[in-house]
Amino acid sequence: MRLRLRGIEKSFGATRALGGVDLEAPAGEVLALIGENGAGKSTLMKVISGAHTPDAGTMEIDGRPFAPRSPRESSDAGVAMIYQELTLAPHLTAEENLVLGREPARLGFVSRGRRRELALAALEMVNHPHLPLDVPVRELSVAQQQLVEIARACASGARVVILDEPTSSLGRHDVENLFKVIARLAAQGVALIYISHFLEECRTVAKRYLVLRDGKSVGAGELAQIDDAGIIRLMVGREVTELYPRIPRRLGETVLQTDGLTGARGKPHRVSFSVRRGEIFGFAGLIGAGRTEILRNVFGLDAAAEGVVNVEGKKLLLGAPVRSLAAGLGLLSENRKTEGLLLNRDLADNLTLSRLGALARGGFVSRSKQLASARAIMQRLDVRAKTPTQPVGTLSGGNQQKIAFGRLLHQEADIFLLDEPTRGIDVGAKAVLYRQVLEAAQAGHAVVMVSSYLPELLGMCDTIGVMCRGELVAMRPRDQWDEHSLLSAALGQDTPEEINR
Amino acid sequence: MAAPTEPKISFMKRYPLLGPLFGFIFVLLLFQAMVYSRNGTTFLTPDTLGLILIQTVIVATGALGMTVIIVAGGIDLSAGSVVAFSGVTAAVLLRDGHSSMVALLGALAVGALVGLVNGFIIARFDLMPFIVTLGMMSTARGLAQKVGDNQTVNYSFGTTEGINGLMNNPTTIYDAAVEHFKNIDVNGVAQKVLSHDHDVPHWLFNLCSHFMRADPDQHGALFVPLWLPNYGVLIMLALTIIMSVVLNRSVYGRHIFALGSNEDTARLCGLRTFWLKVSVYVLGGLFMGLAGVFNLARLRQGDVTAGTGMELDIITAVVIGGASLNGGVGSIWGAVIGALTMTALHSGCVQMGWMSYNQLIIIGIVLVLAVGLDKFRSRGLKG
Numbered sequence: 001m002r003l004r005l006r007g008i009e010k011s012f013g014a015t016r017a018l019g020g021v022d023l024e025a026p027a028g029e030v031l032a033l034i035g036e037n038g039a040g041k042s043t044l045m046k047v048i049s050g051a052h053t054p055d056a057g058t059m060e061i062d063g064r065p066f067a068p069r070s071p072r073e074s075s076d077a078g079v080a081m082i083y084q085e086l087t088l089a090p091h092l093t094a095e096e097n098l099v100l101g102r103e104p105a106r107l108g109f110v111s112r113g114r115r116r117e118l119a120l121a122a123l124e125m126v127n128h129p130h131l132p133l134d135v136p137v138r139e140l141s142v143a144q145q146q147l148v149e150i151a152r153a154c155a156s157g158a159r160v161v162i163l164d165e166p167t168s169s170l171g172r173h174d175v176e177n178l179f180k181v182i183a184r185l186a187a188q189g190v191a192l193i194y195i196s197h198f199l200e201e202c203r204t205v206a207k208r209y210l211v212l213r214d215g216k217s218v219g220a221g222e223l224a225q226i227d228d229a230g231i232i233r234l235m236v237g238r239e240v241t242e243l244y245p246r247i248p249r250r251l252g253e254t255v256l257q258t259d260g261l262t263g264a265r266g267k268p269h270r271v272s273f274s275v276r277r278g279e280i281f282g283f284a285g286l287i288g289a290g291r292t293e294i295l296r297n298v299f300g301l302d303a304a305a306e307g308v309v310n311v312e313g314k315k316l317l318l319g320a321p322v323r324s325l326a327a328g329l330g331l332l333s334e335n336r337k338t339e340g341l342l343l344n345r346d347l348a349d350n351l352t353l354s355r356l357g358a359l360a361r362g363g364f365v366s367r368s369k370q371l372a373s374a375r376a377i378m379q380r381l382d383v384r385a386k387t388p389t390q391p392v393g394t395l396s397g398g399n400q401q402k403i404a405f406g407r408l409l410h411q412e413a414d415i416f417l418l419d420e421p422t423r424g425i426d427v428g429a430k431a432v433l434y435r436q437v438l439e440a441a442q443a444g445h446a447v448v449m450v451s452s453y454l455p456e457l458l459g460m461c462d463t464i465g466v467m468c469r470g471e472l473v474a475m476r477p478r479d480q481w482d483e484h485s486l487l488s489a490a491l492g493q494d495t496p497e498e499i500n501r
Numbered sequence: 502m503a504a505p506t507e508p509k510i511s512f513m514k515r516y517p518l519l520g521p522l523f524g525f526i527f528v529l530l531l532f533q534a535m536v537y538s539r540n541g542t543t544f545l546t547p548d549t550l551g552l553i554l555i556q557t558v559i560v561a562t563g564a565l566g567m568t569v570i571i572v573a574g575g576i577d578l579s580a581g582s583v584v585a586f587s588g589v590t591a592a593v594l595l596r597d598g599h600s601s602m603v604a605l606l607g608a609l610a611v612g613a614l615v616g617l618v619n620g621f622i623i624a625r626f627d628l629m630p631f632i633v634t635l636g637m638m639s640t641a642r643g644l645a646q647k648v649g650d651n652q653t654v655n656y657s658f659g660t661t662e663g664i665n666g667l668m669n670n671p672t673t674i675y676d677a678a679v680e681h682f683k684n685i686d687v688n689g690v691a692q693k694v695l696s697h698d699h700d701v702p703h704w705l706f707n708l709c710s711h712f713m714r715a716d717p718d719q720h721g722a723l724f725v726p727l728w729l730p731n732y733g734v735l736i737m738l739a740l741t742i743i744m745s746v747v748l749n750r751s752v753y754g755r756h757i758f759a760l761g762s763n764e765d766t767a768r769l770c771g772l773r774t775f776w777l778k779v780s781v782y783v784l785g786g787l788f789m790g791l792a793g794v795f796n797l798a799r800l801r802q803g804d805v806t807a808g809t810g811m812e813l814d815i816i817t818a819v820v821i822g823g824a825s826l827n828g829g830v831g832s833i834w835g836a837v838i839g840a841l842t843m844t845a846l847h848s849g850c851v852q853m854g855w856m857s858y859n860q861l862i863i864i865g866i867v868l869v870l871a872v873g874l875d876k877f878r879s880r881g882l883k884g
Contacts, residue, residue: 321771339765339766340769341763342759342763343763345762349758354771356752365752
């Protein structure tokens with residue numbers, strides 16, 4: 001066995017990311033690693049690549065103990081990661097990138113002839129000897145860059161190659177090419193781990209599978225012996241907790257409606273949906289399916305290329321967040337740290353920023369009013385903070401998220417656009433946010449919610465639409481969905497009804 | 502469930518001005534000790550302190566504008582060149598017989614226009630402020646030389662003895678000041694000097710003059726810093742109060758903090774980030790233009806090389822005052838204290854008899870130290 005993992009565990013604070021993972025990757029084979037968003041795949045890969053040290057469990061490469069304390073040690077042991085985001089130096093040529101860190105040198109000067117030989121040998125390993133070597137890699141296509149990256153990994157003597165969603169930015173032809181390269185590597189005796197959401201890809205490229213769910217390995221075997229429905233059953237299959245109180249609510253008239261909304265880069269593609277007062281509308285789908293882009297296009301943070309957004313029957317000017325705010329839209333960003341919050345400013349500033357005018361007279365903000373408003377919202381959301389004057393960066397993730405959500409309350413948003421509202425926060429904070437969202441809907445506001453966590457969508461929403469590769473592939477009332485059918489639709493399975501049975 | 506993080510708000514964090522203030526006092530005491538041990542004389546006299554205050558006016562005025570820009574997440578390296586450009590423009594206007602008001606407005610317009618160009622390019626094309634204003638640093642300097650025909654611009658007034666007379670006779674401005682402020686008895690000497698008969702110099706020159714008097718008991722002239730009637734100091738203090746209130750209390754000011762802290766969040770919250778950015782550079786430019794006028798009033802001639810390297814003093818002052826070069830953090834009063842610290846450093850070096858290159862070396866070190874402090878301070882926030 002080339003790579004063997006036994007009982008790997010890893011926790012971050014109180015969050016248990018991995019709770020016992022067993023993995024076996026034999027030489028000369030491709031192992032498909034399958035799991036929902038947040039199932040622990042990335043954490044597992046970081047453990048193997050040495051970025052995280054596991055709390056418990058053992059790892060072996062070719063029977064020898066393998067316990068990398070840094071990415072450097074891991075790559076010395078022969079493990080190579082091919083990430084979704086490429087890690088090439090964009091200004092250097094392909095040749096320079098291929099030998100980066102192990103340049104052949106004499107007396108400190110690079111020997112150009114030797115370097116060319118090494119680079120060509122590396123390209124030979126991935127069967128693409130004609131790749132242009134002398135242009136900066138940023139001028140190469142994404143597929144070519146990926147080849148350079150894989151060739152670099154192989155040339156450094158990798159015995160285990162991990163590919164994380166390698167096809168996410170490739171066209172069909174390039175995907176086929178990549179599969180050939182993978183097959184060739186396997187034939188050379190490399191052990192490969194292939195991570196992908198797309199089951200058909202896994203079937204094409206891999207022989208065996210391993211399914212992760214909630215940080216545990218829940219199933220492994222040969223792909224030929226299991227159907228898609230079986231894999232999906234392994235991926236989901238957890239109980240829904242009683243986090244979602246049933247508050248009766250009445251649906252009113254339509255307040256938000258899009259028609260043929262198309263993003264700047266074709267994502268989303270011609271999406272039409274409508275939301276009524278009192279309704280919670282959910283978007284399911286894989287990361288990168290275009291859900292976030294819908295919210296950003298509706299709110300105007302990114303200008304849509306085509307399509308119409310109507311708010312209360314009036315056409316909204318696209319690409320102008322100022323207008324959207326005035327029309328009553330409020331957006332909770334999926335990324336509170338880089339977009340949602342002013343981390344080094346205080347809670348009061350963060351809570352009131354989108355409607356400071358309400359606290360001002362003659363252009364000057366009344367600090368006492370600002371603090372009073374902040375305190376009221378902090379109390380309502382049970383924010384665990386000492387004072388509204390401390391920087392928001394000093395709070396825990398859950399409390400930071402409450403502040404980001406609280407801003408929509410201060411803004412008196414009429415239509416809530418929530419992008420992954422509970423990502424990375426503790427259960428207590430989740431419960432607070434769920435209740436606030438439900439109460440907002442009950443008060444007659446419309447809510448659009450994007451989430452990668454299926455129980456949350458099923459527990460909260462009245463209607464759920466599923467996005468796959470930029471398109472809205474299905475849209476049904478909540479009671480016609482379950483986790484199976486949602487996941488099947490998100491994975492691009494053509495006939496979700498069949499699996500739904 | 503993660504426990505809420507108890508914020509540790511230290512005394513220094515609660516009163517962020519204490520740091521810069523202690524720094525200023527430290528510099529003063531340091532030079533007091535050094536000057537005393539070397540010359541046996543006192544550095545910390547009311548005269549020196551008053552002089553420091555007057556000399557600070559130019560850098561402090563620039564620092565007011567620079568604080569706004571840095572808080573908004575930008576930087577303006579063209580500040581020193583704009584001081585020259587606006588000063589020379591005002592000098593040319595005066596030379597051509599325009600009134601001081603026209604000269605003043607001309608200088609402010611020059612500053613605002615340069616800021617508009619900076620801000621527009623930065624906001625419209627999303628370029629790094631560092632690069633854009635670095636380019637403007639050269640362009641504005643070149644424009645100053647063009648406007649001034651690459652030489653010093655001299656001018657005179659009919660109502661005064663002209664620039665040379667003012668420079669030669671140190672009592673003139675002082676007398677004029679006493680004329681203006683007859684009720685103020687300065688150190689008991691005002692009445693004595695009143696007997697001289699001079700024209701009242703034009704008000705523009707009073708902006709940033711070193712008032713002097715002839716000391717009857719000693720030879721030559723002695724500096725007597727009468728900072729109170731100095732218009733420059735008064736204007737600077739007034740602007741400091743105004744800008745402090747605007748930045749901390751106005752909706753516009755809070756939006757500037759938000760823009761500098763996180764531009765994406767600012768957009769998310771519906772702020773007009775484009776116009777905010779442009780306005781910040783225009784506002785900053787106005788202050789650089791005013792600093793140019795103050796500098797002109799001090800030099801009393803349009804100097805195309807004026808303000809060379811002054812952007813360094815100004816930025817250092819703002820950073821000493823507690824601003825973060827990452828944006829979102831900064832203090833108007835802190836920046837003024839920072840500017841005072843810079844002047845005290847210069848002044849102390851002069852009293853120690855150190856050559857000007859020593860001042861440059863020290864300022865360089867202080868800048869890096871201040872930025873290092875900035876980094877040290879911004880730690881402790883969760884990324």
